Amino acid sequence: MSNMYIITTLVRKDILLYLQNRKAILITLIAPIVMAAFFGYVFNTDSNKKPSKTPIALVDKDASTLSAAIAAKFSADATLDIVTTSEDEALKLVRSGKRRAAIVLPPNFERDINVQSSSDAKPAITIQYDPSQAYILGIINGVMTQYVMAAIVKNQFGRNAPEKLLPFRAKATEVTTNSAQKYNSFAHSFAGMTVQFILFMGIEFGIGLLLMRRQDIWKRLRIAPISLVDMIASRIIASTMVGLGLITAIYIAAIGLFGVRVAGNWLGFIAIIIAFALFNASFGLLIAAIGKSPEVARSIAIICHSHFGDAGRRMGTVIYISCVAAEPIATHPDLLGN
Template sequence: MTAFFALIRKDLILFLSDRRALVISLALPIVIAAFFGSLFGGTAKTSAIDVALVQQDTSEIGNRIAAGLKADPNLHITPLALAEAEKAVRKGDQKVAIVLPAGFGEAAGAALFGGGRKPSIPLLYDPSQPAVLAMVKGMLTQQVMSVVSAEMFGGKMGQAMTERSLHQLDEQARTDPDSKVLRDLLASVQKYQSLPKKTDAQAGEGGAARGLSMPFTTADQQLSSGIAEQGYNAYAHAFAGMGVQFILFMGIDMGIGILLARRSGVWNRLLAAPVSLTQVLLARAASGAIIAFALLCVVFAVGVFGFGVHIASLPGFIGMALCFGVLTASLGLVIAAFGKTPEAARKIAMFAILVMVMLGGAWMPSFLFPQWMQTLTMAVPTRWAIDGLDAITWRGMDAVAAAPAMGVQLGFALVFGLLAVWKFKRA
């Protein structure tokens, strides 16, 4: 056993002596995790959507719609002329441009009760931003409904339009008895319009806006399983994904190191010492697992203290980190066992690991995948590693919930290890 621990100590000293490789192994996953975490949410406030507003309708309704859009905290409104707005959207400087056409207010008021042609609001948008277009449509609909209905029920334009409609319906009632029902409705609206208006202070107390508004609000509440109720944390997932990816790259270096030792003859001299092949491989795997475990701990320590990542279960994290360390080491042994040359093995292993981390959900959460892909990726070890780390961070679960992920990782590690030993003994 003295020789076994000496081999482990030798590998650790060699790894720590290469300061440049050590810094890269730690800095790259942290920097890229911070980037992806901020890109997909993070803890920062979501930026407002850049929207250009072309206001061709300067009526009371047009001005109030424009004011409502500018006051919306989810939108960053930039007033532009039509030609400037088109140019800005084409260049990607503005995601959407809203064009309020001339005469929109009066036409929308006439169409509110089905008495006129519905006017159209052109929306110019960047084709790469379909989701943003849908959000802008929803916010625009809310503003138009509120402003137009308020003007029709209490504004000067609404009063004049109601008066005209009543005269027209009086004429139609002589030949069309059904129009009397609509006339009675508009007569009631006219009575409502004649009520004294409340001041702005009174409106704030009782909500005196006379226009139609959305009949409900939403109470958004994030839910997580287990002991934490923090909801999805993009930084937690980013640190899990980038940590898994770059530590697996370290596993490639471990396997390439064995291939280089075999090429130089150091491997044969090592086997000539009073140690068995199994001991050498186990020592190599143990040192690789220790290094992978330590790297993952340091990466998540930066995530916890620098980016607010919450670890719900410390025993669960330690268990996941140890299991992933063993998986990384066994993968390195497989690369060494089946690789013919260091150069070819590195290229093949790099490609395989990039595919594994992509399918495992390192770059984006696996719950965003199509259902068939989510099922398929259950056969990928990185999926279990990342899901397990997600479970004991932003999902707020305990070590018991992460136990299946630990077990699957150890299962893959056992298979990889047995394959490596079998191949080395045949060589």
């Protein structure tokens, strides 16, 4: 009996056993599609729509011409949702999460700006922000510096001074692999969810090998003229083929229902998927070899998956880049963004 015949028979056995568990197949197929659709809608952007606005509270204690000009600049910003209110009300809005931060212009702000003669005399604009939204502080500092300086220059040097003094203007342009290809958030979400769920499938294949050791089928296999290398090779091949089938089915849904397109090289896209399926099969067996029992292997799998999630997302990003190249990376923590 040749090794190829033995491996083929074992692969066929593993695939048939997996196909018998229809619930597992449906969950492995439906769950990533549903979650990818959800995240795709959450991160879906339309370049024709106005950018989402950041809710900010503005407190004007000065009530001067200068502070009114600053408030007008903030209100005209397309990226900010400004509400002018009292300081106490602004604090309540920030604490309740209805506003990301509050900008407080101090009393006598215009007078102090005009009479200041040293750094100690500079009036202080207070920014009260939610610590969980610390990233907003840098945004507000940049926008506030621009608008306050523009209002001050306009107030001191004339009506049209800011437009004449600014040496540039900002123009926003979307960057993708293809200038005619718009960003598709579903391409990113489907790549990420596919990688995460296929990883779980590979781990289950590895743990399944440990469960076989507790059953009579393992004894029968060991009695038969089958080497350990043949068993491991057949397990890797079977897991790889199942992974390829699941990825193909998920991406058929992505292409047919959500408009995901492979804008890059099709051969490269297929090569990445095959490489990931093979890696996933080997990773599941690695977990099984380290754990040596189903209980320990599952615990190791949880730890590895939690730490391996970043690498999984990066692999998902590699698959995703084959479709379109743009990622809402600003929504990720610094650890993932870097």
